[in-house]
Amino acid sequence: MGYRPALALLEILRGEGVDRVFGNPGTTELPFLAALSEAADAPEYVPGVHEGAVVSMADGYARGTGRPAFVSLHIAAGLANGLLGLLNARRSRTPLVVTAGQQDRRHLQQDPMLSGDLVGLARPAVKAAYDIQHAHDLPLALRRAFALAVRPPAGPVFLSVPMDLMAEETEVEVPPRTTVPRLGPATGLDRAAELLAAADRPAIVAGDGVGREPALAELILVAEACGAPVHHQPMADFLNFPATHPLYAGMLPPRHDVIRETLARYDTVLIAGAHAFTPHHYSPGPALPPGLTVVQLDSDPDEIGRNFPADAGLVGALAPSLHRLAGLLRDRVPGAAARTKEAGDRHTAERADAEAAARAAYSPAPLAPWAAAHAVAAGLPPDAVVVEEAITVGLLLRRLARLDRPGSYTHAVGGGLGWGIGAAVGRALAEPGRPVVAVLGDGCALFGLQGLWSAARESVPVLFVVMGNGAYRTLQDTYASMGGKGTCPGTELGRLDFTTAAEFFGVAAVRAESADQLRELVAGAGELRAPLLVDVPLRS
Template identity: 65%
Template sequence: MLTILREEGVTRVFGNPGTTELPFLDALVGEPDIEYVLGVHEGSVVAMADGYARATGRPAFVSLHIAAGLANGLSGLLNASRSRTPMVVTAGQQDRRHLAQDPMLSGNLVGLARSAVKETFDVQHARDLPVMLRRAFRLAVLPPAGPVFLSVPMDLLAEQPDVSLFDAPIAAQPTATGVASATSILARARHPAIVAGDGVGREGGVEALVAIAEAIGAVVYHQPMHDGIDFPMRHDLYAGALPPINAEIRNTLAPHDLVLIVGCHAFMPHHYSPGPAIAPGTRVVQIDSDPTEIGRNFAVELGLVGTIEPTLRGIAELLQELQPDTGQRCAELRERHLSQRAAAETVALKAYGPAPLDPEAAAHAVASALPGDAVVVEEAITTGVLLRRFLRLERPRSLVHTVGGGLGFGIGAAVGTALGDPGRPVVAVLGDGCAMFGLQGLWSAARYGVPVTFVVMNNGEYRTLKDTLDGWDSRATHAGHYPGLDLGPLDFTAAAAFFGIDARRVGHTDELVDLITGAPDRSRPMLIDVPILGHG
């Protein structure tokens, strides 16, 4: 097992151990090239592995403890599945010699994991472990990428049988066919739009997509609730993220005669609205490395399946030869977007002042003070939506988020991101409710000394649910009462102190700017408690 992990590039194991993992822990003794990264709750463990996999571009390896530990990690595995994060996850099953007696801690691990992961393996023979483990690493990265689970009995790990190890390198997927046809359609568009999905960022296609957008003069939108940087947020053609509601997506895209959709998982609407996201009759060109995405939820005129980066690069090169005349369109879009951004900045700056901070001002303060090479881990729900209005991130892997929606992701993901890419400052922007779900991750932040700046937007409530209830429909009769939606006063500086982490509670927007500006100079974690205005 350790030999295969080394060959797969694993240098860290993320885990929380129990009795059924003891043979594995014993094997790690005297193996300094594989570090065991401890989390004190499995939710934090999986979130750390998620952030680490994204930062390194390699599958993360996770060790969970039997049925209960796996159950604690399921939310993180659902997030990883939705976000297409590759990881190989194991859990130790009870000793097979008394499994029929239903011993303590045992359970149907494969059945428990099946709905949250891409594939499962129930290892029953030591001779099968090399085959299944190697297969798990392969499946984790094949489109659509995601977590793969193996149940490994405790007594099996202690065996010493003769086994055959093998390797089977995977050739890269080919460039999609149909590049010339797609180029021809794009070159003739008069009002094109591009939807940049997270597959673009994951597969290194940002630069090529920029070249296409500039060549055809397209407005570019991020997919709803995007998990990464799939198009530079500072670019003149960038118009922000699409909202996660079909009716609003349809209205936004209605003025365009052609929509190019790349690496996007079916838009994934959040709140229901009648009708499709794409109006019938809209011309759509779709590109994805996952063949099941083509035409999944809407009609497509031309669908291309293949590795995203070389496919986009092929289209960009053909467009360069054609040189469509789009200068005027690009200039108009630039003027429009710069004006919209300036107006938003003006409103936010006017709201600067003493605590409790205006949420929009707080979001602007964080975005404006970010170091140029920072990675932003965002799990702030309502304030996170505001934050994205002001972010001007350009470098791939500069934004970490999960569209999976399982709360408690942010703290652990920030720790894993810092471990995986220690040369970049990491700023985690968290809602107070989200932080409460993943607070145990601060223990790992302190233990491993990662210089993450944790920013908790503290309004003492589940603001997004109040806003949604207010706008739900005319039958809502809550009359200003919100059962179960208030957290009350929370002092996150006290929570940070418990874990041994430095903390500050800001009293003014300018103070928040100063603290974020200092992120690159930190050598240990710090938590910033930001009181913001609540529902009012």
């Protein structure tokens, strides 16, 4: 059966399970928009007033649904606005299929308004970029894009589609969808089990692949089978191990020298689904201490031995691989229970100290950062999703939040500010029965404020918590650590009234007057029926 190009696109979206299109409309997308409006069973169009928010919404939606999200951007300028979100998605390995309408080919050589090198713009931020020049190539390229977006390492794929091509009356064939077999368990697990069972001081680094695939339950079995403390990878984007578990040892910091010092207390480490160690600040030397035995497991073969040598490098799907590894380790480590108890006692004491320090900082506003982070952590409903883009307060929140449900924590390691508001909207659309609490720094929120328009339009019950310290605090702290004198130029934002900003976009807002009030507001996130923004003044 033949389809006109725009209808062929819709047919492929249906087959790929796409039920929403995230976009900002423009002239070059009009043929596609017309097809959306005319088809009775077309995906819902979810608009944004800035492409940064559009791509971030798609990112949050893809993470919540576990399947690729579809994005429609407008020509060169719209793609440029969306690049920040694409860079974040590529870093976080979020599967997206992104199209942008190119100018009409019949006058493209005349450099018409809005035209540009779309593929050249997109290529550094995506896994692959396709320039579609023939209608019959569009269906095949789309099928390829959806398959490539989810293939390890997952990420965004881009297609440039000329306006006149999409409007052609030519009929094209839609190739059937091919079901790709799932990756199975890794080979070499016997060797990995031998190394872990022989270890006197084993540890695990839980990478974001564990949360993405997901393989949380299977990693718990492995950790308990050998009594290994588990560290989150630096600046983890997912919950990769429950923070309530006795073996949870916290997140590794994004510096090689501190990672090396932390891992030096162990003799063997299992690194599961971690993209290198994603350092932020440079420090000399490798991330791993000398003499450490390394077992590395990943679904992406390019990760094995990429940044450090592995004594056993395993390629396979994480969940079945870890499940089999746990079976191979069962009853081979007699001291596992004792190790687990010892680690649990140590970690419980460390968490109690952090809790006590945070509670001691409670006060009326402006709040101490520790108190604000604790109030959020203490108030979270049991099934809440935390979307965190708070930088400095986010580091404190990671230490205090007792999250244990898969998918309950979302972050963007890409570093492109402004992701959090849109991502929270997309996550709420993906899981409508689950409370979503977005914890945002004031600097981050400024970059993504337009996402509040979509939050109001879609009436998503998201609690936006904006931590206002009036500065790019992480930059100031780094500047001071490097010996900088005075205040780093350009880092003072001043006190900002986010209640006014929220109300402009049609979002109700309130200012937190105390840590106790903030905790109560967070606890009520599950009762929301529309978005609410909480402005939290912090001490400078």
